[in-house]
Amino acid sequence: MSLLSIQNVSKSFTQDQQYLNVLKNIDIDIQQGEFISIVGSSGCGKSTLLRLIAGLDLDYDGEILLNQAPIKGPDLKRGLIFQEHRLLPWLSVTENIGLALAETPLSTREKSKLIQQHIDMVGLKGFEQAYPHQLSGGMAQRVAIARGLVNKPDILLLDEPFGALDAITRSTLQKELQHIWEREKITMILITHDIEEAVFLGDRVIVMSARPGQIHQIIDVNVKHPRHKEDQTLFHIRNQALANLHH
Known part of the structure; x- marks a missing residue:
C-alpha cells in the first residue's frame, strides 16, 4: 500500500490574463521509506507539485492521498526544506x-x-x-x-535544499542526507536541477517534461546504499536521465 498516492493531478492558473497549464495528469505512487528525486527544466512544475504535496495549495484537479486520506492543508506529517534555510x-x-x-x-x-x-x-x-x-x-x-x-514527519520534502551552496559543501551535505535517510528510514522527495544529485540520492528519478509538466520517464536507480559518486552504474544512469531531460 502506498504512503503517498498522486492520482491524475493537474494544476493551472491565470497570470497576466493568460491561462497557464502547469501540471498535467501526474500519476505516481510512493512507498514508505522511498527516496524520490524529481528533475526537469525550469518552469516544468516541480516546485508546484511539491507545494501541492505539502498542502500549501489546494486548488488543483485530481487527488493526493497520504496514508489513503486526502491532503487538506499543511500539517506536521510533512516536513518542508527550501533552498534558503x-x-x-x-x-x-x-x-x-x-x-x-x-x-x-x-x-x-x-x-x-x-x-x-x-x-x-x-x-x-x-x-x-x-x-x-x-x-x-x-x-x-x-x-x-x-x-x-x-x-x-511521514515525508520530508526538499526543494533544491543545496542549490545555494558551494560545490564542496553541497557534496558533503548530499552524503550526510544519504546517511540520515538510511538511518531514519523516512520517505524523502527531492526537487533538484542537479542530475548527478538526483541519481546519487534517489531510489527513483522522475524526469518531467516542459510545461505543462508531465512525467516523461521514471528511472529506477538499482544501486545499494551507501553509494559512491564514482560508481559506473550511477554514471550510466545519470547519462540516461540527462538524455531524457534534453529530449
Whole structure:
C-alpha cells in the first residue's frame, strides 16, 4: 500500500490574463521509506507539485492521498526544506529547531531531548546556542534539515535544499542526507536541477517534461546504499536521465 498516492493531478492558473497549464495528469505512487528525486527544466512544475504535496495549495484537479486520506492543508506529517534555510535570525540553533515542536503535546524535557538528538544527527553538537549569522551556509542548512526532521514527519520534502551552496559543501551535505535517510528510514522527495544529485540520492528519478509538466520517464536507480559518486552504474544512469531531460 502506498504512503503517498498522486492520482491524475493537474494544476493551472491565470497570470497576466493568460491561462497557464502547469501540471498535467501526474500519476505516481510512493512507498514508505522511498527516496524520490524529481528533475526537469525550469518552469516544468516541480516546485508546484511539491507545494501541492505539502498542502500549501489546494486548488488543483485530481487527488493526493497520504496514508489513503486526502491532503487538506499543511500539517506536521510533512516536513518542508527550501533552498534558503529560513531560520529566524533572533533565535539560536536550539530555538529554531524547537519551532517545529511548538504545536506538539510533548513536555519541555521531551522536546529538549529530541532537539539535541537532531542537533547531534546533523553534526552541529557544540553549536546549540549559536545564531544564524554565526553559521556558514552549510551549517544553517543542517539546522533546517534538523528542524524538518525533529517532529518525525511521514515525508520530508526538499526543494533544491543545496542549490545555494558551494560545490564542496553541497557534496558533503548530499552524503550526510544519504546517511540520515538510511538511518531514519523516512520517505524523502527531492526537487533538484542537479542530475548527478538526483541519481546519487534517489531510489527513483522522475524526469518531467516542459510545461505543462508531465512525467516523461521514471528511472529506477538499482544501486545499494551507501553509494559512491564514482560508481559506473550511477554514471550510466545519470547519462540516461540527462538524455531524457534534453529530449
